[in-house]
Structure formats: C-alpha cells, structure tokens
Amino acid sequence: MSAVTSRRGATRRPALLRISNALTGLAFVAPALVGLLALYIVPLISTFVTSFTKTGPFGGSTFVGADNYLSLFLDAEFWTALRNSLIFTAIVLLGVPIAIVLAALINSVKRFRTTYRVLFFLPVVTLPVAVGMVWRYIYNGDFGVINQALAAFGIDGPSWVADPDVAIYAVAIVGIWSSLGTNIIILGAGIQAISQDLFEASSLDGAGSIRQFFAITLPLLSPSVFLVSVLSVISSLQMFDLIYVMIGRGSPAEQGSQTVVYLFFQKAFVEYDRGYGAAIAIVLLVIIMAVTALQFRLQRKWVFYG
Amino acid sequence: MLVVAAAAMVFPFLWQLLTALKTVAESRAVPPVFFPSDLTVDAFARFFDSVPVVGMVGVSAAALVIRVGGQLLICSLAAYGFARMTFPGRNVLFGLFLIMLMAPSQLFLIAQFDLMKSLGLLDTIPAIALPGIFSAFGTFLLRQAFMSVPKEFEEAARLDGANAFQIFWRVMLPMVGPTLAALTVLTALYSWNDLLWPLIITSSKENMTLPVGLATLQGQYGTDYPTLMAGSLLASLPLIAVFIALQRQFFAGIASSGLKG
Structure with a gap:
C-alpha cells in the first residue's frame, strides 16, 4: 500500500x-x-463512579465516599466469598498438572488420538448450566452415584454440594473436569511444537519416556503451562454458572459457598444495591490484576523460553 | 490411565442420558439402577410441558446469529483498519481494545444494564446479543490474520481500480477464512452457553435463553432428575453436534486464543 x-x-x-x-x-x-x-469504556467509568455512591430506595443516588469499600472490608460475607473464589481457583490450578500429563499421554498414543481429544473436550462445549445440573445429581447425598459407590465400601459420604464445608471443593472438582479439554488442546499444541529431533537424540542416548517427559517436554512446554495457568486463574476468579446452578438459591450451602461474582450478582441484581455491587466489581478487577501480576513475576523462576 | 480418565469424562454424559430415560422412582433408587428397566421418554415430555422449549431454542439461536454475524462484520472491519490503514491515534485505540481483553465482564454489567434500559431494549433479544458483538479478542485475532496476508494482493486489486471496501470484502476477507471460522465457532459457543448476562437482561418467559430456562426449570423441578437430565441433554446436544462436525475449527480457535468463557 x-x-x-x-x-x-x-x-x-x-x-x-x-x-x-x-x-x-x-x-x-x-x-x-x-x-x-x-x-x-463508558460503563467502566460509570461502574467506578457508582462504587462511591449509594442508591436510595426510590432511585437517585448520593455520593458516599469510600463507604461501600469500607463496609465491604468489614463484611464477613465478602471475606467468605473471596476465600471461596481463591479455593476454587487454587483447586482448578491443580488440574493443570493433570492436563499436562494427559496431553503428553494423548500425544504419545498412536491410535484414537482425535477420539481422546474430542472426549476430553466434550465438557467445554456443553452448557455449564447443564454440567452443573448433572453433577448436582451425581453429588446428591442420598441417592447420588458417588455416595452410593462410597457406601459399597462402607463409607458414609458427605452431602457434597449441600454441605457448606464441602460444597466449594466439590464444585471445584467439576471446575477441573470442565477445563481439562481447553488446557489439553493448548498444551497439546505446545507439545507438538517441540522438535522431534530432541526426542530422537535423547532416545539414542538411552533416555526413557519418563526421563524425556521431565528433561525435554516439561521445560520446553513451560511457556504453554504458564499461559494455561494465567487463563485458568482469570476465568476461575470469575466463575458464576456452576455455583449458581449447583449451590445457589436456597441451598443450605448457599451462604457459606458463594464466590465473589455470585455475591456481586446477588448485591447488584437481586438486592439492587448497585453501589455495593460496583465496589465488588472493582475489587474483583484489582484481585485479578494482582494475581496475574504475581504470576508474571513468578514465571521468571520457572518458565523457560528456549 | 488415559482410558480411565476418558471414562471419567464420559460417565456424567452417560449417566445424564440413562437418567433421562428413567422414571423418577428409578432415578432415586438405592442401590442405583443403571439401565432403566422400562425405557420411558416421559421426562422429555415433562420438559416440553414445563418450559417453552421451542421459544427458548429460538431466542438462543437468534441471539447467537446476531452476535456471531455482528461480531464477524464489525471485528473484521476494525481488524483490517488496525492491520493495514494508517490514521492518527491508531496505536492508542488498538491499545484500548487490548486493555478490554483483560478486564472481567462484571465491571461493565451494571452500566450495560442501564444502557439497555435507556435504549428501551430491556428483555429483548438484541440486548442479549449486543455486548458480545464488540469483541477485543476477535479484533485482535483477525488483525493478526490480516497482517500475515502479503501486501501484493491488495496492490494488485488497487491497480485494478478496486476501492478500499472492495479490497477488504472481495480480496482480504476470503484470505482469512480459517480465522473467521475459528472465531465463529468460539463466539457461537460463548453465546449459546452464556448464563449471567441473559439472566440479568431478560425477565419474561418469552425471552429466556436455554441456559436461563434450564436454571429456571431447576428452581421449579429441583428433584425431578429425569426431567432435568432430559432438558440439559437436549439443550447441550446442538452444540455438541456442531463440535463433532467442526472439531478442527474448535481446536484451532482454542489453540490460537486459549481464551475461555
């Protein structure tokens, strides 16, 4: 041109x-x-401004300074929600090593490679609402298959998603299950980008496949692992659908198991406390930025750019 | 090990299908009944009786078409502009787009709701689709694709007397077909599966999307598991079918982006 x-x-x-x-x-x-x-852009500015206001019972809003933020930090409900979001995120991150191993295994098999990819990817294309409904049934304390299987070994399983002490962990396991497919595809692309020569040379030197995995695949895959971890954290901190379907609305575990985004939805769109909701959204942005920045800082220690 | 893991992936789907064909009593049996003793499609019938299924499919499909069509058009125009045109402020504006990639969607929801309200679009299908049309990710992905097309094609078309829009429409768009396909399937996936925004912006039964309708169904029929399984199965099937037909585009989209949800 x-x-x-x-x-x-x-x-x-x-x-x-x-x-x-x-x-x-x-x-x-x-x-x-x-x-x-x-x-x-305008909504972003407006959310920021709204977070410093309080909406009256008949509409109209007044400037209240940092009141929303102050009450947020004094609100036990918020800290519970934040704790749950962080637990959920941490557990979903545990799915990353599982995805690495599975991606490497899929890459090493000769037959049915595509079939495996498709099977692991199925949860990604399934409605999260549907996923939540199926797992809620599987987790049912009285007649869910998990507890019935445990009962066969004489174990009396908890009520899972109806038990506030267990619910967030149970949902997070579904979080791993749903995110494996995406992670396997990204990591699989990373594995295929590794030069085949390296594997051939190392087998000539007598390295077995386990040794190759730790000495070649893992270090050269670390940029993809980093990408997958960053994306997992960002999406896990915003998780809403699974909690809404599996725990939300009247479940005995609702109070103790809500996440930050669920709390945001409740405050802003169920209780119509917009200023408080806006403050939660801003705090969520800060948390996501902080955790992502931390990951970028830590990557220098473990990500290997060949 | 792979086989065990794959079985764990498939089991919930299998259980969903089997339960959808059971009676309520069998779905709650202890010990569990694996194969329904007499196959029944009553649960599917109850699903159709309890929520406006055809309407929900229509709303979800219409929102998907508007969102995908709008996004492909608007993002590819912008992407081409950012990739190949020079105008003042280009880099600043593109930077603004990229920042929006990072921000969580919850930041915008309250004000987007207000905007839809003032436009008189509350509880309408366009409102469901509108925010998703403007995608930083789509613009970024297509910009990369346009930048990798050799400039000779545009120069040849220009010598033939084509104007900027003709070059974009007839020469450049066909060159980025694979990226458009990957973006189409990903956007369709997000649109079909989205719960939070449609839940906020719609209120009437006529404008429920499938995810919203399913969540409502669960609120009403929380313990009728065969009906819940039948509904969730039917709602997921269209996209699973599309995925099995177009795996390559799905995998290409995910691998190039890594973005989810």
Missing part, C-alpha cells in the same frame, strides 16, 4: 490523499469504536 500511495502522492495532492486515507482507516474502525465506547 505505501508504495502505491507514495508514488501517486508525490505527483499530486499528497496532503489531501493522506487525509482521505486516514478517514478511510477511521471508517473501518468506527463501528467497533462506537461499541467499545458505549458498552465498555
């Missing part, structure tokens, strides 16, 4: 042409910019 423009521009009206090119460029991005502005 630049070659053509400059050739023509050199002969006549370069300034006019440049303006017309700029206008064409702006015309291409304009529809997206309007949407970005109206649906994202």
Whole structure:
C-alpha cells in the first residue's frame, strides 16, 4: 500500500490523499469504536463512579465516599466469598498438572488420538448450566452415584454440594473436569511444537519416556503451562454458572459457598444495591490484576523460553 | 490411565442420558439402577410441558446469529483498519481494545444494564446479543490474520481500480477464512452457553435463553432428575453436534486464543 500511495502522492495532492486515507482507516474502525465506547469504556467509568455512591430506595443516588469499600472490608460475607473464589481457583490450578500429563499421554498414543481429544473436550462445549445440573445429581447425598459407590465400601459420604464445608471443593472438582479439554488442546499444541529431533537424540542416548517427559517436554512446554495457568486463574476468579446452578438459591450451602461474582450478582441484581455491587466489581478487577501480576513475576523462576 | 480418565469424562454424559430415560422412582433408587428397566421418554415430555422449549431454542439461536454475524462484520472491519490503514491515534485505540481483553465482564454489567434500559431494549433479544458483538479478542485475532496476508494482493486489486471496501470484502476477507471460522465457532459457543448476562437482561418467559430456562426449570423441578437430565441433554446436544462436525475449527480457535468463557 505505501508504495502505491507514495508514488501517486508525490505527483499530486499528497496532503489531501493522506487525509482521505486516514478517514478511510477511521471508517473501518468506527463501528467497533462506537461499541467499545458505549458498552465498555463508558460503563467502566460509570461502574467506578457508582462504587462511591449509594442508591436510595426510590432511585437517585448520593455520593458516599469510600463507604461501600469500607463496609465491604468489614463484611464477613465478602471475606467468605473471596476465600471461596481463591479455593476454587487454587483447586482448578491443580488440574493443570493433570492436563499436562494427559496431553503428553494423548500425544504419545498412536491410535484414537482425535477420539481422546474430542472426549476430553466434550465438557467445554456443553452448557455449564447443564454440567452443573448433572453433577448436582451425581453429588446428591442420598441417592447420588458417588455416595452410593462410597457406601459399597462402607463409607458414609458427605452431602457434597449441600454441605457448606464441602460444597466449594466439590464444585471445584467439576471446575477441573470442565477445563481439562481447553488446557489439553493448548498444551497439546505446545507439545507438538517441540522438535522431534530432541526426542530422537535423547532416545539414542538411552533416555526413557519418563526421563524425556521431565528433561525435554516439561521445560520446553513451560511457556504453554504458564499461559494455561494465567487463563485458568482469570476465568476461575470469575466463575458464576456452576455455583449458581449447583449451590445457589436456597441451598443450605448457599451462604457459606458463594464466590465473589455470585455475591456481586446477588448485591447488584437481586438486592439492587448497585453501589455495593460496583465496589465488588472493582475489587474483583484489582484481585485479578494482582494475581496475574504475581504470576508474571513468578514465571521468571520457572518458565523457560528456549 | 488415559482410558480411565476418558471414562471419567464420559460417565456424567452417560449417566445424564440413562437418567433421562428413567422414571423418577428409578432415578432415586438405592442401590442405583443403571439401565432403566422400562425405557420411558416421559421426562422429555415433562420438559416440553414445563418450559417453552421451542421459544427458548429460538431466542438462543437468534441471539447467537446476531452476535456471531455482528461480531464477524464489525471485528473484521476494525481488524483490517488496525492491520493495514494508517490514521492518527491508531496505536492508542488498538491499545484500548487490548486493555478490554483483560478486564472481567462484571465491571461493565451494571452500566450495560442501564444502557439497555435507556435504549428501551430491556428483555429483548438484541440486548442479549449486543455486548458480545464488540469483541477485543476477535479484533485482535483477525488483525493478526490480516497482517500475515502479503501486501501484493491488495496492490494488485488497487491497480485494478478496486476501492478500499472492495479490497477488504472481495480480496482480504476470503484470505482469512480459517480465522473467521475459528472465531465463529468460539463466539457461537460463548453465546449459546452464556448464563449471567441473559439472566440479568431478560425477565419474561418469552425471552429466556436455554441456559436461563434450564436454571429456571431447576428452581421449579429441583428433584425431578429425569426431567432435568432430559432438558440439559437436549439443550447441550446442538452444540455438541456442531463440535463433532467442526472439531478442527474448535481446536484451532482454542489453540490460537486459549481464551475461555
């Protein structure tokens, strides 16, 4: 493009042409910019402003300074929600090593490779609401299959998602189950990008497949592992659907098991306490940024860019 | 080990299907009944009786079409602009797009709700689809794709007298077909599965999406597991079918992005 423009521009009206090119460029991005502005940038500013206000019972809002944030930090409910979000995220992160091993195994089998990928990916394309409903049934304390299987070994299982002490862990296991597929695809692409020569050379030197996994696959895969971990954390901290379906609304475990986003939904859209909801959203942003920044800091110690 | 893990992935789906074909009594039997003693599709009938299934499918499908179509058009236009045009503020504007990639969606929900309210769009299908049309991720992915197309194609078209939009539409868009396909399936997935935003923005039975309808169903029929399993199975099937037909596009989309939800 630049070659053509400059050739023509050199002969006549370069300034006019440049303006017309700029206008064409702006015309291409304009529809997206309007949407970005109206649906994202303005709402972001508005959420920030709202977080310093209190909505009256008849609409209208008054500026209350940092009151929402102060009551948030004094609210035991918020700390429980934050603790649950962090537990959920930590457990879903434990799924990453599982995904690494499974991705390596899938890559090493000769037959049915695609079949395995499809099977592990099924939960990703299934409605999270549907996933939650099926697992809620499986977890049922009285006649769910898990407790019936445990009973066969004489173990009296807990009521899982109806037990506030256990519920968040039970949901997090479903979180692992649902995220394995995505992680396996990303990690599998990473494994396939590793040069085959390295594996051949090391087998000539007598390295077995376990040794190869730890000496070659794992270090060279570390950038993909890092990516998968960052994405898992960001999406886990925003998890809503599973909690809403498996624990929410009247379950005995609802109070003790809600997450930050569930609390946000309750405050902003069920109790219509918008200022408080906005404050939760802002705090969530800060938490996500802090955890992601921490991950980027820690990566220097373990991610190997060959 | 792979086989055991794969079995653990499949078991819930199998259990869902088997339970959907059982009677309520059998679904609560202790010890569990694995294969329904007499197959019944009553649960499916109850599902159709209790929620407006056809309407829900229609709403979900309409929102999906608007969101996917709108996103492909608007994001590819913007992506082409960012990839190949020079205009003042280009890098700053693109940077703004990228920042939105990082931010959690909850930050925007309250004000997006207010905007829809002031536009008179509360509880409508366009409102379900609108925010998802503007995707930082889609713009970014397509920009990368446009940047990898050699410039010679555009120059040849320009010498033939094509204007900027013709070049974009006839020459460049077909060149990024695989990226458009990957973006289509991912956006369709997010649109079909989304719960939080439709839950907030819709209130009437006529405008319930499938996820919202299922969640409602669970509220009403919390212990009728065969009906819940029948509903969740039917609601998931369309996308599972599309996935099995278009695996390559799904995997390409996920691998290039790694973005989820």
